[in-house]
Amino acid sequence: MTKPTAPADRGFADEGPDKGLDARLVVHRGAFHLDVALTAAPGDVVALLGPNGAGKTTALRTLAGLTPLSAGGHLRLDGAALDRTPPESRPVGVVFQDYLLFPHLTALDNVAFGPRCQGAGKAEARAQAAAWLDRMGLAEHAGAKPRRLSGGQAQRVALARALATHPRLLLLDEPLAALDARTRLDVRAQLRRHLADFEAVAVLVTHDPLDAMVLADRLVVIEHGRVVQDGTPSDIARHPRTDYIAQLVGLNLYRGQAEGHTVRLDAGPAITTTEDLDGPVFVAFPPGAVTLYRDRPTGSSARNLWQCRVGGLETHGDQIRADLTGELPLAADLTTVAAAELDLQPGAPVWATVKATQTHAYPA
Template sequence: MSALRKSAESAAGTDTGLDAHLVVDRGTFRLDLRLEAAAGEVVALLGPNGAGKSTALRALAGLTALTGGSLRLDGTVLEEAAGRRVPPEGRPVGVIFQDYLLFPHLTALENVAFGPRCHGVPKREARALAADLLDRMGLADHAGVKPRRLSGGQAQRVALARALATEPRLLLLDEPLAALDARARLDVRAELRRHLAAFEAVAVLVTHDPLDAMVLADRLVVIEHGEVVQQGTPAEIARRPRTDYIARLVGLNLYQGEASAHTVQVSPGLTLTTTESLTGPAFVAFPPSAVTLSTTRPTTSARNAWPARITGMESHGDQIRVALTSTADGLPLAADLTTVSVAELALEPGAEVWAELKATQTHAYPA
């Protein structure tokens, strides 16, 4: 066990994991986030731009001071708003930024050895530790290479090795795959998942990409306007989104209304039939692929049909994502159609159509 790990475990005592209440006031914006995570858990922070994700990450790293709340890691107080505050360099925290921020004048080996050297580890020991980490990352042959000659995936792995070299008790990842192209992203995501699965401390991931979050994280915490709006496992979040942002994130249409038996009144002009029987405030979710469009009023057995106007169209994988609004109340709707269907129906922005949805394709749950 290295001196760094001994020091961290001695300070931690018997408690492990993250226990944080992050309060940061910035004029018109306020972050008020409670965040707990067990050792070995990967938590993803998701939210729209301006939700407070980056502020939370900076607060955890010690780069932004708390104006309220506290931060404990492995039972040790790292910060209290009106008391103790451990500076960034004194925290057992590793950070991977989206552009990796590798030192351009240092080799991969020297980049990884930099952190331990700053913590007083002798040069030979630091270089041996760095060489071992690079070998585990599959980069033993690139130890003497400088960042400009590394691919995006290789640079990401060097950045991960550098963050792990100080044996952090909290690993922060800020959009770690954002700088990669689609092809490299697939491979590096799989590698990162493997390394995070073996990480024994807490990892907090900030990302805009729902796939990154679903693949890499054990638990998702969604924040909007500086507060948590929903948290749970990826499956729970995908199954029961509770805000429009989350529904779009997981690719669902989401309406909220008042349930009575097998119907949910979403608005005065729209009542949806569902297979679930509920009473009281409820959500109704359904995928865009469940929606069919026609230019005349449907005569099929589908229980749900309402008029809508097309507001936009764009390619979405091998289909066309059609954006619509209900003509009765302006509620938004997304439908996925094949290019053949779009051509046969002669759909275009501004066209008025009928949206159709089978009750069996909906999922209703309490709001």
């Protein structure tokens, strides 16, 4: 296999203390305002998460140069200011959600397009493209046009096309959204391996928490154009700080004032925890920690007991998730057998218990 060639010198530093991404993405567009600080070192994979309309795509377009920065924003990559650099001159590769492969070109020529734009001759560009396709396990599909490729193959061709320009910043916009569930599992694992080998900064936008947890080293959660939480996947999964994040990672989340082992919620009853804290805190516990009863339990050792009503039921994986209202709104997971034995129906009264040892309290 021909080894992909080293990037041409385009005036961007490869070494030194300024390596990586240093950006403050400020965009004012009508009533929407984005203000997101984003830094990353070479080799980092950062996932931008957030609900629809939070500003994830605007942030990605701003990094690519497709949306201009507003006053107060800046964008530096490897120490070079890119604020006024046109998109085509930035050392940035983009994998779009729908891949946007050129339909009239073969996989080989799609990948060779970038090197050709950078001044490589036709033979050299095609040799580089062949090397990238080989690296992606697509050598036998070099002559195929996009319509003959599967979704997973098209995704890998799009990734090879982006990497063939030797970007210092790789942007991935919902890179797995167009794939069916079965293909997604395989391509996610392949993409993780390719990102692990990428030596520059990668930023991906996704609405899927599993994609983010598997692919990224760091999660940046955006709501209403602002960063609400930034950390490793494990830290964010254990310490959600907004309702959106709690729902994303599958936790019940509450805020209140701690007095020792008791947390008095801002809206609702108190929760007993094992942590000994004082002051503003969050309390979280998984839906699987909730046990339901139709009558008030008498022999339960659980310290937390609330009277609720079933607001709704839905299938959640191989379990039933009950949405409960009442003293404490919460979600509870139980087996289909347990749901049948309890004769759970919307509107049914229930008692919910959670052991203190299954809660987790941490400073707000």
